Amino acid sequence: MKISDAYVIVTSPGRNFVTLKIVTESGTYGIGDATLNGREMAVVAYLEEHVIPALIGRDASRIEDIWHYLYRGAYWRRGPVTMAAVSAVDLALWDIKAKAACMPLYQLLGGRSRERVMTYAHCTGRDIEGCLAEVEKHVKLGYRAVRVQAGVPGIPTIYGVAKNAGERYEPADAELPAEHVWSTEKYLNHVPKLFAAVRERFGDELHVLHDVHHRLTPIEAARLGKAVEPYHLFWLEDCVPAENQESFRLIRQHTTTPLAVGEVFNSIHDYRELLENQWIDYIRTPLSHGGGITHVRRIADLAGLYHVRTGFHGPTDLSPVCLGAAIHFDTWVPNFGIQEHMPHTSETDAVFPHDYRFEDGHFLVGEAPGHGVDIDEALAKQYPYKRASLPVNRLEDGTLWHW
Ligand SMILES: O=C(O)C(=O)C[C@H](O)[C@H](O)CO
Numbered sequence: 595m596k597i598s599d600a601y602v603i604v605t606s607p608g609r610n611f612v613t614l615k616i617v618t619e620s621g622t623y624g625i626g627d628a629t630l631n632g633r634e635m636a637v638v639a640y641l642e643e644h645v646i647p648a649l650i651g652r653d654a655s656r657i658e659d660i661w662h663y664l665y666r667g668a669y670w671r672r673g674p675v676t677m678a679a680v681s682a683v684d685l686a687l688w689d690i691k692a693k694a695a696c697m698p699l700y701q702l703l704g705g706r707s708r709e710r711v712m713t714y715a716h717c718t719g720r721d722i723e724g725c726l727a728e729v730e731k732h733v734k735l736g737y738r739a740v741r742v743q744a745g746v747p748g749i750p751t752i753y754g755v756a757k758n759a760g761e762r763y764e765p766a767d768a769e770l771p772a773e774h775v776w777s778t779e780k781y782l783n784h785v786p787k788l789f790a791a792v793r794e795r796f797g798d799e800l801h802v803l804h805d806v807h808h809r810l811t812p813i814e815a816a817r818l819g820k821a822v823e824p825y826h827l828f829w830l831e832d833c834v835p836a837e838n839q840e841s842f843r844l845i846r847q848h849t850t851t852p853l854a855v856g857e858v859f860n861s862i863h864d865y866r867e868l869l870e871n872q873w874i875d876y877i878r879t880p881l882s883h884g885g886g887i888t889h890v891r892r893i894a895d896l897a898g899l900y901h902v903r904t905g906f907h908g909p910t911d912l913s914p915v916c917l918g919a920a921i922h923f924d925t926w927v928p929n930f931g932i933q934e935h936m937p938h939t940s941e942t943d944a945v946f947p948h949d950y951r952f953e954d955g956h957f958l959v960g961e962a963p964g965h966g967v968d969i970d971e972a973l974a975k976q977y978p979y980k981r982a983s984l985p986v987n988r989l990e991d992g993t994l995w996h997w
């Protein structure tokens with residue numbers, strides 16, 4: 595199982611994706627997602643200059659040892675660029691191991707814990723009515739859970755809300771960062787009205803989620819959590835920037851609204867105080883940013899001790915490789931909660947053939963050996979990289995703000 599070749603494929607079928615392919619002497623290969631939205635080429639350089647040369651000739655079956663070689667061995671631990679690169683290697687190696695064992699990945703992880711994987715869709719609207727129309731559309735498509743985000747009167751553009759009705763939003767929507775304007779007061783006054791309308795129209799059973807996208811302070815997040823308690827959200831996501839884990843003590847003291855965190859985390863250490871103090875309810879780190887299966891399953895196990903469940907990040911800026919691997923993980927992990935789903939474009943799906951499927955609000959895992967996602971390299975070449983950036987956020991007085 596010696597690694598004989600490894601290379602990076604950058605493609606942009608509608609948006610940028612970075613994929614690592616690792617090939618063994620026997621010809622068995624695996625692929626991993628190395629996409630870090632808006633910072634793609636930094637991961638490409640890390641892989642090409644520092645990782646790939648050190649992988650050639652290693653035994654692909656030694657996943658654990660290679661993980662520690664790349665993590666401890668680098669001396670410069672953690673961080674999104676390093677961990678995206680380590681994750682891509684890890685996902686490709688698990689793909690190879692499962693293919694070599696002729697097993698779908700979930701079998702290698704320990705087998706099925708559930709028949710299907712509940713997923714949530716994004717519903718956005720310029721106003722409350724537009725948003726309700728999107729919820730209705732997604733309920734008809736079979737979703738049992740929806741993430742609800744609406745425009746706020748007085749705020750011209752909000753990240754996470756599609757520009758036009760019926761469209762989806764694109765996270766990196768300009769060559770250089772677009773500038774958004776933010777008003778916490780306008781937002782806090784509006785959100786409870788949105789959830790009151792959703793519950794009135796759709797009743798109590800639909801799971802509803804909301805992403806604050808790090809834009810509040812702890813006491814503001816506490817106010818929001820309390821204000822939406824009557825509408826019993828499935829979760830309130832990223833309500834504050836989470837570098838200071840202690841912030842969650844304050845939020846938790848004030849509200850019973852469940853809290854989800856971690857789409858920008860990349861290590862178990864980012865979660866330690868949050869989990870040990872039982873300040874959160876869902877972990878969000880995707881396999882492609884949290885050190886792959888080898889590390890994220892350690893985070894999930896630690897979370898399980900505290901009744902915390904998984905709710906992996908699944909936007910369009912993680913490739914189908916990450917989503918496919920996540921569906922295997924979700925099928926196995928004992929403390930599964932939910933899986934995010936922002937459908938990829940048909941161009942992206944064609945570049946990444948896969949065997950997972952969506953049915954009746956759930957993902958169904960495939961039975962092909964490995965994680966079940968491949969890359970059509972000839973097609974990928976037809977979509978060259980284009981620089982694309984996430985936006986920035988400023989308060990109405992011009993102060994640069996979290997987003
Ligand atoms: O999907 C979510 O919950 C997001 O917050 C999407 C992120 O903003 C996006 O992945 C950033 O690249």
Ligand SMILES: [Mg+2]
Pocket residue numbers: 805807831832857
């Ligand atoms: Mg989010």
